[in-house]
Amino acid sequence: MTPKSVLVVDDERAILRFLRASLEENGYAVLEAVTGKAALELAAAKKPDVVLLDLSLPDLDGLEVLKRLRQWSSAPVIVVSARGEQADKTLGLDLGADDYLTKPFGVEELLARVRVALRHAERAARDPEPVYRHDDLTVDLAARRVWLGKKEVRLSPHQYTLLAALVRDAGRVVAQKQLLKEIWPEGGSTPEALRILVHQTRHRIEREPVRPKHLKTEPAVGYRLELPDE
Amino acid sequence: MPVLWREYGLAAAVGALSTAACFALYPVLSLTDLVMVYLAGALVVALRGERGPALFASLLGVLCFNFFFVPPRFTFQVAHPQYVVTFVVMFAVAAVISHLAVRVRAQAEATKQAEVAAETEKLRSSLLSGVSHELRTPLAAIIGSATSLLQTSPAPKSRELLETIRDEAERLARLVYNLIETTRLESGAVRLKKEPYPVEDVVGTALERLEKLLAGRKVETDLPENLPLVPVDPLLMELVFVNLVENAVRHAPGGGPLEISARERMDCVEVSVADRGPGLAEADLPRVFEKFYRAGAAAGGAGLGLAICKAVVEAHGGTITAENRPGGGAVFRLTLPRKDPA
Numbered sequence: 001m002t003p004k005s006v007l008v009v010d011d012e013r014a015i016l017r018f019l020r021a022s023l024e025e026n027g028y029a030v031l032e033a034v035t036g037k038a039a040l041e042l043a044a045a046k047k048p049d050v051v052l053l054d055l056s057l058p059d060l061d062g063l064e065v066l067k068r069l070r071q072w073s074s075a076p077v078i079v080v081s082a083r084g085e086q087a088d089k090t091l092g093l094d095l096g097a098d099d100y101l102t103k104p105f106g107v108e109e110l111l112a113r114v115r116v117a118l119r120h121a122e123r124a125a126r127d128p129e130p131v132y133r134h135d136d137l138t139v140d141l142a143a144r145r146v147w148l149g150k151k152e153v154r155l156s157p158h159q160y161t162l163l164a165a166l167v168r169d170a171g172r173v174v175a176q177k178q179l180l181k182e183i184w185p186e187g188g189s190t191p192e193a194l195r196i197l198v199h200q201t202r203h204r205i206e207r208e209p210v211r212p213k214h215l216k217t218e219p220a221v222g223y224r225l226e227l228p229d230e
Numbered sequence: 231m232p233v234l235w236r237e238y239g240l241a242a243a244v245g246a247l248s249t250a251a252c253f254a255l256y257p258v259l260s261l262t263d264l265v266m267v268y269l270a271g272a273l274v275v276a277l278r279g280e281r282g283p284a285l286f287a288s289l290l291g292v293l294c295f296n297f298f299f300v301p302p303r304f305t306f307q308v309a310h311p312q313y314v315v316t317f318v319v320m321f322a323v324a325a326v327i328s329h330l331a332v333r334v335r336a337q338a339e340a341t342k343q344a345e346v347a348a349e350t351e352k353l354r355s356s357l358l359s360g361v362s363h364e365l366r367t368p369l370a371a372i373i374g375s376a377t378s379l380l381q382t383s384p385a386p387k388s389r390e391l392l393e394t395i396r397d398e399a400e401r402l403a404r405l406v407y408n409l410i411e412t413t414r415l416e417s418g419a420v421r422l423k424k425e426p427y428p429v430e431d432v433v434g435t436a437l438e439r440l441e442k443l444l445a446g447r448k449v450e451t452d453l454p455e456n457l458p459l460v461p462v463d464p465l466l467m468e469l470v471f472v473n474l475v476e477n478a479v480r481h482a483p484g485g486g487p488l489e490i491s492a493r494e495r496m497d498c499v500e501v502s503v504a505d506r507g508p509g510l511a512e513a514d515l516p517r518v519f520e521k522f523y524r525a526g527a528a529a530g531g532a533g534l535g536l537a538i539c540k541a542v543v544e545a546h547g548g549t550i551t552a553e554n555r556p557g558g559g560a561v562f563r564l565t566l567p568r569k570d571p572a
Contacts, residue, residue, distance in 0.1 A: 014371035022378040056363065082366055083407060084465060104370035104403055106377035106396070192426045192459065199428045203455050210430045210451045210490070211437055219435050219464045220423070 004118055005029040007048035009039040009065070010080070011058050019052070022107045028114070036060030040068055048075060050117050052110075053097075055081040055088050063091055070096040076117035080105075086220040093175040093221070100173060100221075116171035116227060132167040132228050137205055137214050139167050148205055158183055159201045162194075166215065166225035175222040198223060237275075237283035244271045245290035249298055261299060265320050268295055272324040276331035279339070284332060288324030292317050354417055362410045369406065372399040397442060404472065408534045411469060412521070415541045422466065422545055424570055426459035429492050429499055435464070436471030443479055452491035460499050461570040466542045473535035474503040474562050482507025482559065497568055498548065504561035509554040518552050539564070 004027075008019045011034045020030045031046055033039035036057045043051060051069065055062030066077055079092040079100045089100045098117050101110060123129075132139040138147040141164055146153040155163065165182045166174055176191050183189070183197070198217070202209040216224045248271035252264045268291030276284035293306075296317060301309050308314060376396040384392060414420045430453045437444065478488050482505035489504040510518060517523045521537040536552075543550045543564050550564040 012367050012371065014368065015374065018371060018374040018378045022374070022381060025378070025381060082363070084411075086465065103366060104373040104400070106373060107381050108377065110374075195427060195431065195459070199430065199455075202430075208451065209455075210434050210453055211449070212434060216438065217431050217435050219468055 003027055003029045004049040005031060005046065006114060007031045007033065007039065007043055007046070007051045009033045009036070009052065009057065009062075010054040011035065011056075012054075015054075018107075019110070022110065023114070026111055034058075036062065036065040039065055043069055043073060043075070047073075049121070050114055051075055051077045052101075052114070053077055053079050055079055055085070055092070063088065063095060066092060066095050066097055074121075076121050078113050078117055089221050090175060090177075093173070094177070098172060112171065112227060120169070120172060129228070132170055132225075134170075134214055134226050134228050136207070139163060141167060146205065148207075153204050155201065155204055158197055159204065162197055162201055163205070163215075163225075166223060170225045171227035173218050173222050173224045177222075179222065234280055234283060237278060237280045238286055240278065241275045241283040241287040241290065244275050244287055245294055247271065248291060249294045252295075252299060256299065262316070264295060264299055265316070268292070268320070269324055269327065273327050273331060276328035277335060279332055279335035281328065281332050284328030285325060288321055288328055291324060292321045295320070351417070355414075358410060358413060358417075362406070365406045365410075366403065369399050369403045373403070400442070404476070405534070407469070408473070408538055411466070412534055412538050412541070415538070415545065420466075420545075422463040424461040424463050424546070427462050427464055427467075428459055429453060429457055429501055429566070432462060432464055432467045433471050433490060433492075433501070436468045436475060439468070439472055440475055440479075443476065447479065448487040450487050450489045452489070454492070454494070457492055457494055457499055458568050460566040460568055462546060462566060463542075467546070467566075470539045470542050470564070471503070473539050477535050477562075478503055478505040478507070478560070481505065486559070495565065498565040499568060500563060500565050502561050502563040504555060504559060506555075506557075506559040509558055509560045510552060515552060515554075519550065536562075 006023050006028045008016060008023070008030060009032075010016055010019070016032055016034070020032065023030050031042055031048055033042050036059050039051075039053070039057075042048075053062055053066060057065065062079065062081075066079065069075075069077065076098040077092075077096070079089065079097045080103055081088050081092075081100065082103050092100060098120065099113050101113055130140065130142045132141070136149045140146070144160065144164075146155055146160070146163065161183045162179065165179060176194060180189055180191070180194055183194070198215065199209075202212055202215055205214060206212045214226050216226065218224055245268075248268050252267050255264065255267065272284065272288045272291055275287035278284075296308065296313075297304065297306055300313050300316075373396055376392050376399065380389065380392050380396065411420075433451070433453065437449065475488065475490075482488075484507075486506035490502070491504075492499055492501045494500075514523075519536050519540040520533075522533040523537075524533040539562075540550050543566070546566055547570075548564055548566045550562065552560060552562050555561050
């Protein structure tokens with residue numbers, strides 16, 4: 001099996017060095033670009049399986065690179081940006097990024113994101129896993145049933161729709177906007193209503209809702225359901 | 231207000247100069263034309279931007295005109311009552327011109343100041359984002375490299391050192407973030423992005439960020455499910471809880487439990503973060519929120535964390551206080567208004 005390739009776009013040598021080391025250590029082939037222009041050329045020539053794109057590049061705005069890449073490529077893109085730059089993250093997801101990483105990040109986090117991105121890209125062709133299991137939470141999408149430990153959890157239709165949407169994208173951030181669209185397709189709802197819904201759902205599926213194990217908040221961007229157990 | 235001697239002196243000089251000009255022009259101009267010369271003088275003084283001297287110049291003009299030129303000349307007497315009207319109108323016109331000129335000048339100055347302030351602000355924020363990028367990038371490389379090595383199953387001794395590098399670099403990253411957010415708050419460059427949030431959500435993301443720091447530490451939480459939402463900027467409020475929890479961990483070493491609780495009050499939600507450490511010295515209590523003040527200096531810290539808590543909470547229209555708990559330990563209590571005061 002040929003190794004999966006990751007295109008890493010960052011203008012800092014020190015960052016590239018550890019990214020290459022840790023990705024190669026974990027069996028990925030690494031391509032590097034230090035400018036947006038080089039990134040686009042390399043992506044076209046080598047068709048990487050995942051793109052790790054830093055948003056602050058010397059030549060092009062990272063979001064511009066993403067926009068151009070999305071015109072012809074559906075390879076998963078993980079955008080990398082600093083803490084606090086939530087607007088860029090939201091915009092990145094709007095422009096078709098699959099996920100994001102906040103600098104500074106540890107390698108475990110990086111590898112988890114890359115794995116999830118690859119898995120979703122593969123799964124787009126196949127059927128989704130019908131059962132999600134993470135720690136004490138089980139969600140059976142086919143039967144529309146949810147268990148916490150051995151006890152079945154009763155959810156309202158909206159609560160279930162929220163959870164199911166997150167299960168389908170498990171491990172990946174799901175933007176507020178997308179959840180609003182899925183839960184209230186007729187429109188007319190607000191981020192505030194979504195936050196209340198998440199809050200209520202947590203009180204059903206989390207043992208300690210203030211320190212959720214499954215349903216995490218990505219501040220001012222969206223939510224993420226932890227990866228299912230392997 | 232200081233007396234503007236220079237400006238009054240200038241007004242007197244302009245009066246004298248106008249009078250001299252009028253003497254020169256007296257043979258060729260009519261009396262009413264001389265009024266214009268004095269008005270021009272008053273305008274010159276008014277353009278300097280001070281109201282008092284401008285009015286003084288107007289009055290001086292009227293008096294000089296009366297004394298030197300209105301018959302009988304070289305007296306303050308007036309032969310024809312019509313000149314009284316002339317004086318009144320002359321003074322009124324001079325006063326109005328002065329007033330307008332002073333205002334125009336003030337507006338021009340305000341515009342210029344606003345421009346300078348905007349320019350400074352732009353420079354400051356671009357400097358700030360440049361500096362923050364320069365500080366964060368090496369930290370990101372250090373943390374990334376340390377965690378990368380930790381993945382290679384190092385020997386126990388190396389593992390311990392690598393974990394130290396990672397944890398301390400993360401601490402430094404939090405400090406840098408504090409420093410930058412403090413500067414941004416103080417420069418007024420921050421506009422709070424307030425939206426209604428459950429307190430639980432914000433406390434939760436703060437605890438999540440401190441996961442490694444809290445490893446092995448018991449955190450008891452008591453936040454009722456039905457607390458009302460409060461309008462907060464989620465990132466800044468997360469920073470408040472990150473700092474309060476980090477502060478509690480640092481000052482209550484030895485693994486005593488932290489307690490985080492929230493209660494609904496009349497028009498606010500009260501949240502408290504408490505520890506079972508040694509508590510605060512009486513002398514420190516009134517000063518813990520001051521910038522660069524380091525209570526119990528032995529425990530370290532730059533004295534920024536609590537200062538930024540106070541700045542953020544107050545920017546939300548809330549309050550924050552520190553007390554000692556009966557039975558030992560410190561408690562930080564903050565209130566957040568339920569309705570957006572802004």
